[in-house]
Amino acid sequence: MAGIDELLEAFDAQLRTWLPERLPEAEVVERDGPLVRLSGGAGRGWIFYRDLDGIEGAALDELIARQIAFFRERGQRFEWKHHGHDLPADLPERLLAAGFEPEEQETVDIAAVDAIAGEPVLPEGVRLREVTERADLETIDVLESAVWGEDEDDAGYADFLEAELAVDPDGLRIVIAEAGDLTVCAAWIRFAQGTEFATLFGGATLEEWRRRGIYRATVVRRANLARERGFRYLETDASDDSNPILQRLGFVPVTTTTPYLWTPPS
Numbered sequence: 001m002a003g004i005d006e007l008l009e010a011f012d013a014q015l016r017t018w019l020p021e022r023l024p025e026a027e028v029v030e031r032d033g034p035l036v037r038l039s040g041g042a043g044r045g046w047i048f049y050r051d052l053d054g055i056e057g058a059a060l061d062e063l064i065a066r067q068i069a070f071f072r073e074r075g076q077r078f079e080w081k082h083h084g085h086d087l088p089a090d091l092p093e094r095l096l097a098a099g100f101e102p103e104e105q106e107t108v109d110i111a112a113v114d115a116i117a118g119e120p121v122l123p124e125g126v127r128l129r130e131v132t133e134r135a136d137l138e139t140i141d142v143l144e145s146a147v148w149g150e151d152e153d154d155a156g157y158a159d160f161l162e163a164e165l166a167v168d169p170d171g172l173r174i175v176i177a178e179a180g181d182l183t184v185c186a187a188w189i190r191f192a193q194g195t196e197f198a199t200l201f202g203g204a205t206l207e208e209w210r211r212r213g214i215y216r217a218t219v220v221r222r223a224n225l226a227r228e229r230g231f232r233y234l235e236t237d238a239s240d241d242s243n244p245i246l247q248r249l250g251f252v253p254v255t256t257t258t259p260y261l262w263t264p265p266s
Contacts, residue, residue: 001112001252007233008085008254011110014195015235016050016083020171021193024163033063037070042159044261045071045078056088064098068262077263083108084256092260100260106237109251113198113234116249117227120217126179126209128221132169136176137161139183140202147204161188173225177205177214184209187218191229198226200236216245 002010017036019029027041034053039045047067055063064080071078080095084105092102120128131137137158144157164172171193177185187202200222203215223234237257238246247253 001115004252004254007110007252010196010233011108011235011254012050015192015197015199017048018192018195019048020164020168020190022168022171024160024167032066032070035063035067037067039071039074039076039078042163045074045076047078047080052087052091054087056090060088060091060094061098064094068098071262072264075264077261080260080262082258082260084258092258095260098262100262103259103261104239105256105258106239107243107253108255108257109236109238109243109246109253111223111234111246111249111251113223113226113231116220116223116234116251118220118224120220120224121213122177122217123212123214126177126184126212126214128175128177128217131174131176132165134158134162136183137174139176140174140186143183143186143206144204146206157186173222175218175221177209177218179209182206185214185218187215187222189222189225191226191231196232197235198222198229198231198233200234203242215242216249219246219249 019036019038023029024041028039030037034049034051034055036048037045038048052060067078080100082092082095122128140161141156141158161174171191172188174188176183185203185205187200190199190201192199200219203218205215226234236246243253
């Protein structure tokens with residue numbers, strides 16, 4: 001597989017501002033200088049960029065302020081997705097000064113699809129199943145609430161996954177792990193058409209079902225789906241819990257990412 005510098009360059013060039021050609025009807029994509037702004041959908045809005053084109057100081061503060069004014073007018077909170085190698089180095093401090101709150105830092109991990117694909121190994125009594133029906137998607141809401149707690153400001157997973165499937169059924173595959181009628185883990189993969197990457201999301205597992213290889217099995221299953229589509233790499237933003245598992249599988253850390261959230265006043 002390519003070295004870390006080459007992987008990071010490919011990640012920056014291909015994924016940082018990638019969005020599907022088909023989005024749910026309410027979602028609007030706009031540009032403001034180097035930024036790509038996604039708004040109007042269920043849940044939070046988003047700010048993406050490959051780099052900031054050298055913008056810094058007062059000009060950067062003005063750029064940040066314009067995004068806040070945009071989302072304040074709509075009463076929508078939004079996420080500015082910052083990466084550890086982004087410049088200028090004082091961007092996090094400027095986001096904090098503007099009223100953003102950081103979420104937990106994650107690691108951007110990348111692996112060659114062929115190195116991860118194979119036969120998923122599951123504990124006895126657990127099976128993997130691909131899902132598209134609303135009833136199955138609602139079990140993901142139940143799972144996520146059990147793992148992370150309720151978040152009234154964000155849309156339910158069933159809502160946004162169903163909306164994505166409706167407009168781009170070939171761009172998303174959703175896998176759940178079941179023990180009997182209980183969904184114990186849920187994960188999905190997006191195929192970034194026009195790039196070498198398929199991206200992994202989800203992976204939350206009920207606490208009592210952890211450390212049994214279930215999350216690992218969902219990664220392998222999704223790698224198989226990416227290999228079927230001809231993708232070269234898998235990418236994911238890994239939590240501190242998932243990162244050691246992924247690196248044991250063969251993923252390589254290339255940078256970090258921290259979501260900075262701005263929430264409109266009540």
